Amino acid sequence: MNMLQVSVWRGGGDGEYRSYEVPRQESQSVLDVVTYIQRNIDATLSYRFACRVGMCGACAMTVNGVARWTCRTHVAKVDQGGAIQIAPLANLPVVKDLVSDMREFFDKWARARGQFAPRATRKDAFARVASDSPGRLAADAGIECIGCGVCYASCDVVSWNPDYLGPAALNRAWTLVNDVRDGARRERLAAVAGDAGCHACHTHLSCSERCPKSIAPTASIAGLKRAVAIAAWKGEL
Amino acid sequence: MNGAGRGYAAVRVAAARPGAKSETWMWIAQRASAALLALCVLVHLATIIYAVRHGLSGEAILARTRGNGVGLAFYALYVLAIAVHAPIGLRSLLQEWLGWRSASLNWFMGAVALALFAFGLRAGWAVFAAPT
Numbered sequence: 258m259n260m261l262q263v264s265v266w267r268g269g270g271d272g273e274y275r276s277y278e279v280p281r282q283e284s285q286s287v288l289d290v291v292t293y294i295q296r297n298i299d300a301t302l303s304y305r306f307a308c309r310v311g312m313c314g315a316c317a318m319t320v321n322g323v324a325r326w327t328c329r330t331h332v333a334k335v336d337q338g339g340a341i342q343i344a345p346l347a348n349l350p351v352v353k354d355l356v357s358d359m360r361e362f363f364d365k366w367a368r369a370r371g372q373f374a375p376r377a378t379r380k381d382a383f384a385r386v387a388s389d390s391p392g393r394l395a396a397d398a399g400i401e402c403i404g405c406g407v408c409y410a411s412c413d414v415v416s417w418n419p420d421y422l423g424p425a426a427l428n429r430a431w432t433l434v435n436d437v438r439d440g441a442r443r444e445r446l447a448a449v450a451g452d453a454g455c456h457a458c459h460t461h462l463s464c465s466e467r468c469p470k471s472i473a474p475t476a477s478i479a480g481l482k483r484a485v486a487i488a489a490w491k492g493e494l
Numbered sequence: 495m496n497g498a499g500r501g502y503a504a505v506r507v508a509a510a511r512p513g514a515k516s517e518t519w520m521w522i523a524q525r526a527s528a529a530l531l532a533l534c535v536l537v538h539l540a541t542i543i544y545a546v547r548h549g550l551s552g553e554a555i556l557a558r559t560r561g562n563g564v565g566l567a568f569y570a571l572y573v574l575a576i577a578v579h580a581p582i583g584l585r586s587l588l589q590e591w592l593g594w595r596s597a598s599l600n601w602f603m604g605a606v607a608l609a610l611f612a613f614g615l616r617a618g619w620a621v622f623a624a625p626t
Binding site for chain 2: 414417418447448450451452454456457482485486489490494
């Protein structure tokens with residue numbers, strides 16, 4: 258039988274790679290490989306997944322050094338001579354094996370004012386937002402984020418500056434800055450400005466290159482830089 | 495303000511980032527000085543290429559710069575743009591690569607800016623006020 262040589266990170270931050278042999282199958286995803294190991298070789302292997310169809314963002318891991326969503330990544334696309342290496346996401350603490358601690362990642366969404374703050378009440382009529390309005394189009398470009406953390410794990414600036422909010426949180430803030438129904442624009446722009454916010458981005462584009470949903474957080478961050486600069490100019494920051 | 499609940503209050507406290515305003519103005523200053531530098535560097539390079547291609551001697555160059563107010567004003571602007579642009583970029587590098595984030599970094603960068611401005615202006619003045 259055609260076997261795949263799989264090297265998997267085991268243990269916490271000070272763990273090590275362990276090798277497994279997994280039968281090669283047609284249309285096999287990296288998540289299939291991890292699941293095979295857990296169900297057939299070592300039941301103590303920890304990993305995270307939910308939907309298996311690229312919707313939930315739970316199964317992101319580092320595959321051959323690159324952050325990817327494993328459920329939609331075919332082995333055939335990433336294996337190197339019949340071998341793959343699987344590790345937890347970078348730039349986040351390791352809980353165990355392939356499970357990284359996402360707390361800081363999502364706390365930063367909150368720190369970037371990632372919550373919608375409605376201006377209207379339930380007594381007001383529905384807001385009408387034209388589908389071709391500039392704000393709607395800008396929000397649409399970033400709205401499909403599934404929170405997988407691939408961009409965050411791929412970002413050089415996060416690795417240099419642990420306080421940096423990161424591509425996903427800033428992309429979320431940008432979608433809200435463009436939401437005409439939102440009432441916290443000023444606070445949000447203040448929250449995303451500065452050394453830990455949009456101004457730290459060096460436009461390396463790793464986030465945009467690796468986002469499995471083809472979102473361009475770099476463009477969102479550039480938009481935030483412009484919006485924050487205009488706010489500062491008007492004395493509204 | 496809205497019905498977002500307890501989590502919202504926690505976030506409001508965290509929203510006030512120290513230095514957000516000054517960082518933003520530094521970013522604006524660096525972008526504006528970059529735009530100015532793009533122009534200044536072109537003029538400076540054209541001047542160098544002209545001087546080299548025409549084989550101008552040191553004395554011939556000084557004859558052109560001596561008492562040239564436009565030249566002095568141009569280089570003063572050029573030096574000012576450098577003194578604004580370079581320290582802001584260097585500050586980011588030192589923050590990220592050395593983890594130097596204390597207030598002393600800002601004092602150091604201020605000193606770098608002053609030194610760049612002073613030495614640059616001194617050079618511009620030297621060719622403007624060169625003795626015959």
